[in-house]
Amino acid sequence: MAEPVRARRLSDHEGQTLVRLVRRGRHDSVRVRRALMVMASASGTPVRAIAQLVAADEDTVRDVIHAFNERGLAALDPNWAGGRPRRITSGDEDFIVATAATRPEKLGRPFTRWSIRKLAAYLADNPTRVVVIGRERLRQYLREHKISFQRTRTWKESTDPRREAKLDRIEEVTTRFPNRCFAFDQFGPLSIRPHGGSGWAREGRPERRPATYRRDQGVRYFHGCYSLGDDQ
Template identity: 65%
Template sequence: MIARLVATSPDRVREMIHRFNESGMASLDPKWAGGRPRRITTDDEAFIVETASERPEKLGLAFTRWSVRKLAAYLGDNPARVVRIGRERLRQLLGANDVTFQRTKSWKDTDDLDREAKLDRIEDALENHPDRTFAFDEFGPLREFVLNNSDHPNHTVLTRRLCRRR
């Protein structure tokens, strides 16, 4: 009679009665987790952010900047630690950790002997001076603009080489 009233099977009604007898009113509020279990751990997330923050060249790869597709492929085939993650979830995770990729022209290479030192200076400037805005192009930093109540007499020019070439 109850099964017909709630449009279910008699077995389901008996199951709910037994569950109510065992746990009382708590049985009426099941604690379903919903969704599949997590495949990416917190340690995996930290590893992904750390890897995405490194230049691919430092990891022995033949390109200058990551893309979501390249990073996902590298993480899935990484010999040190394999992390399988889809591109959309990777994009969400990077966005939540404020990791973005600046795109560069992969076909344009340079024979500049100071290239690594310049790239390190750019990374240092971006990490250690969040109150400043930097303008970059293929040759490196062009100008440094100081924001908000600056005590600078004017804007500091980091590199004038490009201006002289034009």
């Protein structure tokens, strides 16, 4: 017949620690219940009575007593499992960030910017890497990687095919005649205002988009260049 399970003799430190936990702790906490099991067993209370005292299974009480005899007070802390494995890997996170920072039209989508709903739908159904993720968790990932919804910035760039030749001429004249004064003027629509879009980008680094100043109907520009100085 096997000997009954019983906690070993407590040291002064172990006894004081267990008493302090039971007196000051909440009796519904795991550590307090385990401390009660050990104290009761060390005083000679059988396993069945301890199980009724703490409303636990007898096998659970035996496991706690065995763990205490082997590891001491460390047995009061439960060794919880790691939980469910991660569904989103580090590679998935990188793909989420890269996709959010890419304009949708570049990925074959017929719109100019992502919403959380559209981004989550694309991630769940794309030819590159399928990532199934909820909207709120997606929003948290973007925030963790410092991706925020920002307005894009624009810049103007000349499309004149003779741009380089004109710049060379201006540089030549200003070099040969350093005292000459030039005045440049342009007259066109008074309400030209580039409208930047918006999209997801890293904080402080919004995407830059070229400003569109092309007007195909009813708009004409007048460019003037005046040379003020002696004729040479």
